[in-house]
Amino acid sequence: MDLGIRGRRAIVIGGSAGLGYAICQALAAEGVDLIVFARNAQKLASCEETLQAEYGVKVHGCAGDIANESDVDRLANESLSLGGAQILIVNTPRPPSPMRDFLEENDQERWTTGYLQQLHGALLVLRKLAPLMMTSGWGRIVAITSASVKQPMPRHAISTVFRAGVQAALKHLAMEVAEHGVTVNAVAPATVMTPTFATYHNLERRILEVPMKRAGTSQELAATVAFLASEHAGFISGQVIQVDGGATRSFC
Template sequence: MDLGISGKRALLCASNAGLGLACAKAVAAEGVDIVINGRDPEKTAAAEAEVKSMAKGKVLAVQADVTTDEGRAALLSICPRPDILLNNNAGPAPKCFMETVRSDWESTYQSNYLAPILLVHAVLPGMIERGFGRIVNITSAMVTMPRPHHTMSAGARAGLTASLKALSLEVARHNITINNLLPERIDSPRQVEMAHAAMKREGLTFEEARAAQVQSIAAKRLGRLDEFGAMFAFLCSDHAGYISGSNLHLDGGSYPGLV
């Protein structure tokens, strides 16, 4: 299927590894000109080289921290008028509510709410002018299924979801869509981090923690990164112009709700 986005420009936050890199590969294969981003210079350079080896469009890399004004300015100086924006950032580590401190909440708000809001604010005028925009936010299953030890992630990302849902109603008439991908147990570095947190919290071995992750999913396997990237690419396509304001669970059929 031709997704109809060859030659479009994409600004992809936190895309030098894991879910973000999977998204970068998927749209690069469709001929999208992309800007890869990450904080670590070596990882970002390696991701740039990896994507360039299979890309059908241009690939640039920017080392920057999207949670800072300076980092966002650096990204926007390279790609000021993207057609596609991927908002992505690492979530906070799981933590018992009574162990959290004010700085934890402020950092989570900055990373997982304010930074993506400000990027949307910066790129939206150009999308409206061109009559095309695809904004995709990688949030979390915690948005619709809040769980213990995830109060910070659930709060910030649910707030982002609500704000951008309201915005999606304003901009749909300009052929701009805003959607959220809610990953659960995609086989990525984040899941390794979560396994180590479970080891510390529950006294498990690494193997036991990983097995528990698999058992928590209805499909009884972890999701593949390429599956996640493919869904991102579809949401960016011409074919997805009638999908907006939606939360899409990528969780092996595990979400128990109807809506």
């Protein structure tokens, strides 16, 4: 299926590795030019080179920290200098490691780090970049949250609390930008195989808890994101799409 987004430009937050990089690949395969924002300049350079060589799209790396307002301002300015972006993927960093249950989270520094990276940073990006998309009459915003927001999982306290905040913000934003042709959605993964997930001590048990009895792939999650960023998803907004193999048991 042609997703109808060839020639569009996407900003991918955290796009130099892991799920973010898989999303870059999925969008680049559809002919989308990329602005990749990440903290590690060396990884960014490698990402630029590889994606351009493999997919023939234009890739611009922007090094910065999502929690730093001046870095996000620079990202917005660099986006405008390139002609703007019509697609925004908000992929925030992981919570502090190791992950813990709520009553075990007694270190205020961990809560502060989680807040800055997962909620504050996401809100900065949305507030700074969403208005730039409204002027063109077409836009797609997709944030990666977590299935734990709908069904809390053990040891995901920080992730659950702050990503729930992101999803609440997305609901508000979806209503505010809809008349401008901009859609806003979340993709909520669980048990998706990444280098980090592969190190979990209870990996086999978590996979057995999935009705499909397997982990999802980064490519499956990235394909969902690419569809929500496509021309075909123009009447889907304010939604949370679970990518978890049916593991979430709630109805809504």
